[in-house]
Amino acid sequence: MKVKAAVVNGVNTNYSFESLNLAELQHDEVRVRIVATGICHSDDALRLGHAGFGFPAVLGHEGAGIVEQVGSSVNHIAKGDHVVLAYAYCSHCNHCLEGIPAACTDWLSLNWGSLRKDGSAFFTKDDGTAVSNFFHQSSFSTYTNVKVSNVIKVEKDLDLRILGPLGCGLMTGVGTIVNGLQAKPGSSIVILGTGAVGLAAMMAAKIAGCSTIIAVDIHDSRLALSKELGATHTINSKNTDVLERVREITNQVGVNYSIDTTGISDVMKLSLDVLAIRGVAAPIAVTNHDLVLNTLNDLVISSKKMIGVLMGATIPQLTIPKMIEFYKNGDFPFDKLIQFYPFEEINQASADSLSGKTIKPVLILDPNYSV
Ligand SMILES: NC(=O)c1ccc[n+]([C@@H]2O[C@H](COP(=O)([O-])OP(=O)(O)OC[C@H]3O[C@@H](n4cnc5c(N)ncnc54)[C@H](O)[C@@H]3O)[C@@H](O)[C@H]2O)c1
Ligand SMILES: [Zn+2]
Ligand SMILES: [Zn+2]
Incomplete structure (x- = not known):
């Protein structure tokens, strides 16, 4: 046809x-x-x-x-x-x-x-x-x-x-929290880039019970929406030092989890730097930029992890109906x-x-x- x-x-x-x-x-x-x-x-x-x-x-x-x-x-x-x-x-x-x-x-x-x-x-x-x-x-x-x-x-x-x-985008954000990072209630997270994927992750982090949710972007309008949708803190990386501010918010400890949706080399590196000891970073952008690491300083010394998560590791036939339920009750x-x-x-x-x-x-x- x-x-x-x-x-x-x-x-x-x-x-x-x-x-x-x-x-x-x-x-x-x-x-x-x-x-x-x-x-x-x-x-x-x-x-x-x-x-x-x-x-x-x-x-x-x-x-x-x-x-x-x-x-x-x-x-x-x-x-x-x-x-x-x-x-x-x-x-x-x-x-x-x-x-x-x-x-x-x-x-x-x-x-x-x-x-x-x-x-x-x-x-x-x-x-x-x-x-x-x-x-x-x-x-x-x-x-x-x-x-x-x-x-x-x-x-x-x-x-x-x-x-x-x-x-795709929304399921990826949600699944990265639930299946990839398996975020625990009471935990802390930094979300770098609050487009569709980052904002979906943010709403899921709230549903999962994360108590510190820090949204980072370069657009104030997106940060304002982040605040409305559940971010406890927002940072515009154009005018604020993200690492310094995250340390301030977390009493110098860092966060349990981070997600990078920007795919920019320096921001992906930042997603590791903001982590607490034993923190986990999920860089999930489709990007042609590389990330250079010193495995000892960036991972081993602080027992950090970096994981790849494709499509939020979801089973779409199970995840999408759940997302619709959360939408209907106003949480998503x-x-x-x-x-x-x-x-x-x-x-x-x-x-x-x-x-x-x-x-x-x-x-x-x-x-x-x-x-
Ligand atoms: N892993 C997967 O399975 C999967 C699935 C779907 C999408 N993706 C990818 O995820 C990424 C995000 O998708 P999206 O639709 O949300 O894209 P998007 O472009 O809407 O979101 C990216 C966000 O990053 C922000 N940003 C740009 N530079 C920044 C900086 N220096 N510091 C902080 N924030 C910055 C942008 O303002 C934007 O809000 C894309 O690369 C997309 O291709 C991956
Ligand atoms: Zn997609
Ligand atoms: Zn198969």
Whole structure:
């Protein structure tokens, strides 16, 4: 079938709208009509060349929509179901079986592999050019084929327009607190960078019972929202020495945990420096910047740890419904981060995200949708 997609044809180019051919559905896939999709910083990281990827591509991996068709072996999802889309996993490798599908041995090929495992393309141009898929999802398209593991069914009385970002940025922030750092009640944390991922982590830290939550950013507007959403302290690193201030707040002890969402070398280093003895840092940005460490001084002497956490180490089918419950009871007001844009304004939405004006842009693909 024909779809309208926002295509990136090369590194550092804008999105351009094209009519593409969507492949026939395979047996373990689900065809979804996208109602709305978030733009994640990772989409722009790829577009701007901060991580290698094959172009042309249809990016987008925070989609929400309505099931149009299911493959022959899919029996728990049906046409008409409302769904949120997250990452894909194989369901049968050791890590998937152990309940950590974000560590799926096929994760990279399924989510960053561009083509299906059998080598076929999800999207093609009329001249036959294969167009790369992202996250087995490519939600910057009116229709898309996803793997059944991408799909999380949600209640029909929820507003699909706000739910897409739960599938990546928000789930990553929450999972980094709950699964990655396993933050304990009464503990302290510094969150470096309060975009969508950092703010989700911050709300989760509050829910987890962290008693000192220090938010750091370079935008006062984001720090003001951090305060509203649960930060006990905020620091603008443009005009304050972060390390000095964290030491002051913690009586010179440092914090139990830190998260870096900026991907800037000096800030990632800072995420270790702010830690107390035996503290744990989670640098989770998609970045092409390196971090230089002296293992003795930066880790060993103070028994510190640095951990990688992919997609918050979540099981999306379990985590997303929980996030929705916390949203409903008022503890996870993630809708405050969202700004809607028509699909056609994707380049403006992306620019506003990169400039810091918008925290979480959401593109509306179906302007006629209503709850
Ligand atoms: N690990 C994963 O699985 C995973 C999943 C999703 C997203 N990500 C990545 O997480 C990162 C954060 O995503 P996001 O959507 O929140 O992005 P974002 O750009 O909205 O957030 C980054 C924040 O860092 C702030 N910042 C920039 N420079 C700073 C500095 N010097 N000091 C303090 N703050 C500074 C920005 O103002 C912004 O608020 C991105 O790199 C994204 O690609 C990782
Ligand atoms: Zn993402
Ligand atoms: Zn697996």
